[in-house]
Amino acid sequence: MKPRIGAHLPIGKGLKHTIDEAVNIGAEALQIFLRNPRGRGARELSGEEIDYFITKKEEYNINPVVVHIPYICNPAAAKEDIYAFALEVVEHDLIRCDQVQADYLVLHPGSYTTSTPEQGIERVASLLNRVLEKYTGNTMILLETMAGQGTELGRDFEELYRIIQKVEHREKVGICFDTCHTFAAGYSWSTDKKMQNLLEAMDNLFGREKVRVIHVNDSEKEQGMHRDRHAHIGQGMIGMDGFLKLLQNDFFMKLPFILETPFEGVANDINILKELRSNRGI
Numbered sequence: 001m002k003p004r005i006g007a008h009l010p011i012g013k014g015l016k017h018t019i020d021e022a023v024n025i026g027a028e029a030l031q032i033f034l035r036n037p038r039g040r041g042a043r044e045l046s047g048e049e050i051d052y053f054i055t056k057k058e059e060y061n062i063n064p065v066v067v068h069i070p071y072i073c074n075p076a077a078a079k080e081d082i083y084a085f086a087l088e089v090v091e092h093d094l095i096r097c098d099q100v101q102a103d104y105l106v107l108h109p110g111s112y113t114t115s116t117p118e119q120g121i122e123r124v125a126s127l128l129n130r131v132l133e134k135y136t137g138n139t140m141i142l143l144e145t146m147a148g149q150g151t152e153l154g155r156d157f158e159e160l161y162r163i164i165q166k167v168e169h170r171e172k173v174g175i176c177f178d179t180c181h182t183f184a185a186g187y188s189w190s191t192d193k194k195m196q197n198l199l200e201a202m203d204n205l206f207g208r209e210k211v212r213v214i215h216v217n218d219s220e221k222e223q224g225m226h227r228d229r230h231a232h233i234g235q236g237m238i239g240m241d242g243f244l245k246l247l248q249n250d251f252f253m254k255l256p257f258i259l260e261t262p263f264e265g266v267a268n269d270i271n272i273l274k275e276l277r278s279n280r281g282i
């Protein structure tokens with residue numbers, strides 16, 4: 001089994017440029033935004049660029065294709081207009097996921113802001129229920145593990161589990177495991193024993209098989225600090241050994257490893273992970 005190594009790439013120059021770039025830097029999997037990550041706009045995708053994108057991803061076997069919801073979306077928002085916007089974006093992006101044949105749509109569960117964690121969990125689950133009730137496409141929604149900054153939901157596996165428990169179409173919802181966030185949330189896999197505990201913690205709740213994608217980012221901040229600061233591979237507190245451990249693990253090695261490190265240097269991060277993969281001694 002050879003873990004697939006890919007990256008999040010910008011789409012500012014269009015999907016054609018993005019998929020060409022993915023090929024150029026040797027990405028084996030790809031994540032993109034389908035709209036401006038920090039704004040409200042969503043450009044229409046032309047049939048021509050969609051066709052080019054799909055043909056090229058098949059030709060070069062780039063899979064899975066993952067779409068990420070913009071950062072400004074808050075599916076746990078207490079304010080009605082913000083919540084309504086998140087609902088609209090998730091519905092719209094799922095349609096676009098099917099257009100580009102994406103496998104997964106990744107969501108940050110959001111922040112409960114002025115309400116309580118329980119109310120936030122209720123709101124995210126209700127948003128997912130409203131969306132999934134009528135969605136008939138092939139894209140699976142993944143809730144991302146979060147660092148737990150401020151009122152951010154998803155600060156531990158338990159919170160993600162409690163959201164999933166309230167979702168009717170649970171088969172359409174999985175987990176995206178972000179290494180930086182999970183480490184910042186206090187989890188560790190630096191020894192065999194810790195790795196075993198980590199996997200068991202998931203099995204005791206949603207089950208490890210719910211995890212479909214790994215976001216591979218080193219962490220500028222120390223373990224358990226609840227600070228979300230991505231670093232290039234080997235330049236943070238997780239370190240080369242931490243990533244080697246994941247690449248060597250029977251479970252994690254079956255998942256796509258998708259980098260979300262700053263674009264200048266992401267090609268180098270891909271090479272580092274491929275190097276670690278080839279030296280993993282199995």
Ligand SMILES: [Zn+2]
Nearest residue numbers: 144178215260
């Ligand atoms: Zn992430």
